[in-house]
Amino acid sequence: MELITPDFGLIFWQILVFGILFFLLAKFAWKPIIQSLHEREESIDQAIKLSEETKKEMAELKAGNEQLLVSARAERDALIKQAKEAADAMISQAKLDAQTAANQEIEKARVAFEQEKVAAVASIRKEAASLSLDLAEKVLKSQLKDKAAQEKLVSEWIADVTLK
Amino acid sequence: MSGKSIFKKVYFSNIILGLFISLFSFSAWANEPVAAEAAEHAPKQEEKFDAGKMILHHIADEHEWHFFTIGHFHATVPLPCIVYTQSAGLQIFSSSNFKNEHHEEVPYQGLKLEHGKIHAENGEQVYDISITKNVASLLISAVLLLSIFIGIGKTYKENPHRAPKGVQSLFEPIIIFVRDEIAKNNIGEKHYRRFMPYLLTVFFFIWFNNMLGLIPGGANVTGNIAVTAVLAIIAFFVTNLNGKATYWTHVFAMPGVPKWMLLIMTPVEIVGVFMKPFSLMVRLFANMTAGHIILLSLVSLIFIFENSALGIAVVPFSLFMNVIELIVAFIQAFIFTMLVSTYIGAAIEEHHH
Numbered sequence: 302m303e304l305i306t307p308d309f310g311l312i313f314w315q316i317l318v319f320g321i322l323f324f325l326l327a328k329f330a331w332k333p334i335i336q337s338l339h340e341r342e343e344s345i346d347q348a349i350k351l352s353e354e355t356k357k358e359m360a361e362l363k364a365g366n367e368q369l370l371v372s373a374r375a376e377r378d379a380l381i382k383q384a385k386e387a388a389d390a391m392i393s394q395a396k397l398d399a400q401t402a403a404n405q406e407i408e409k410a411r412v413a414f415e416q417e418k419v420a421a422v423a424s425i426r427k428e429a430a431s432l433s434l435d436l437a438e439k440v441l442k443s444q445l446k447d448k449a450a451q452e453k454l455v456s457e458w459i460a461d462v463t464l465k
Numbered sequence: 466m467s468g469k470s471i472f473k474k475v476y477f478s479n480i481i482l483g484l485f486i487s488l489f490s491f492s493a494w495a496n497e498p499v500a501a502e503a504a505e506h507a508p509k510q511e512e513k514f515d516a517g518k519m520i521l522h523h524i525a526d527e528h529e530w531h532f533f534t535i536g537h538f539h540a541t542v543p544l545p546c547i548v549y550t551q552s553a554g555l556q557i558f559s560s561s562n563f564k565n566e567h568h569e570e571v572p573y574q575g576l577k578l579e580h581g582k583i584h585a586e587n588g589e590q591v592y593d594i595s596i597t598k599n600v601a602s603l604l605i606s607a608v609l610l611l612s613i614f615i616g617i618g619k620t621y622k623e624n625p626h627r628a629p630k631g632v633q634s635l636f637e638p639i640i641i642f643v644r645d646e647i648a649k650n651n652i653g654e655k656h657y658r659r660f661m662p663y664l665l666t667v668f669f670f671i672w673f674n675n676m677l678g679l680i681p682g683g684a685n686v687t688g689n690i691a692v693t694a695v696l697a698i699i700a701f702f703v704t705n706l707n708g709k710a711t712y713w714t715h716v717f718a719m720p721g722v723p724k725w726m727l728l729i730m731t732p733v734e735i736v737g738v739f740m741k742p743f744s745l746m747v748r749l750f751a752n753m754t755a756g757h758i759i760l761l762s763l764v765s766l767i768f769i770f771e772n773s774a775l776g777i778a779v780v781p782f783s784l785f786m787n788v789i790e791l792i793v794a795f796i797q798a799f800i801f802t803m804l805v806s807t808y809i810g811a812a813i814e815e816h817h818h
Contacts, residue, residue, distance in 0.1 A: 303521075304525065308689075309593065310592075312694065314596075315603065315695040318600075318607050319666075319695060319696070321607070322607050322611065326614055326666050329614075329615045329619075330614035330615050331618070331662040331665050331666070332662070333618040333621045334617060334640060335640075336621075336625070338637075340626065341625055
């Protein structure tokens, strides 16, 4: 029975000690402990969140970079293609131009050659005419050595003149 | 480096504690020759060993701190008696005044010590607020708790974002355990912070006193009904003063129950309001006292059978029981705090339908 009869003195001391203990611990121990545990957890949470966000951003940035790279590559390819086409066009144009220029030159040369040929033929003809005149003169001279022949000829010419 | 200095500090505080204890023993030693001399003259009569008496003596409170007795040598620390009586007023004196040199109980200034209680010889009411063994142990635990946790609190205040170190890292998981597993789970995210100081104080108070009680020669503080009664009364007030409308309607007019049933339900609920703290009181008291009784009974077996060979069986088994008691010390602190927080959780719960 003594065991389960609360003792006045012990009740008194227990209330006093527990009260003081609660007051002092709450003020000087539990408050800073709980506060800083809370703060620490909060800061860890924030740090984790921040790192996750940064990771995400990095991934996005990386993806963006890749996209940029792809488009840049495509652009470069397009540019090269364009340049090639332009170059091809220029080359073919130049070829065409050269062809026409050459054709013109050939034509010109042909025309000049034709003129030269005509001229040459004309001069040959002239030469041939003078040669044949000289020959005819020589032939005539040899035929008109005698007087009779000369007279006959003169008479023939006069006949011709009168006839006209 | 710092670890080394902490070790040194602990080491030195142990030495100081040792010196302290041995000082007390020496003061007891000093009285010994007188007692021995007296014993020679007194007729020798070996008392028969009474296990029940020994056990009850050990688990009960006393006005001096008795460690052990070898023959006629009593290793006791006298404690201050603080007594108030109507006629003599407040009296403060050493408990050693109740013993004469033959270690017999004698009256002192009209007061006498009978069965661990101080009575006035003239029969008037005595208000005894002596520093008994349990009060002394209570004060030791309070000093221990304050020095440990205020020290930790300072460390937390100084660098709140650092990882815990030393003693701090020993108690931080337990504090977090009380917060997350006990307070948050039972009281809820919204209100738990308000009750944290109370719950932590209750938890560590019970745990520390349970552990101190397990030290050989320690006092059975948490196995004393007065201590657990005060803890239960505090729990009662904390629970009911925080009771919301929902809680009280559940007590006095349980919703969703036929009106005539309330005739039975309401008295039951009202009894329940008082039964909850009552069960807290009995549970802690009975568990701790039972543990002490088991340990003491096991050791008593050797003396009952007067056979030291029994120690071969008893010692390992009491070691086993001691380890169990270490676990019980923690579990009882946990259960008390857990149940209080469920009561608080039920009291502050808002009606949401």
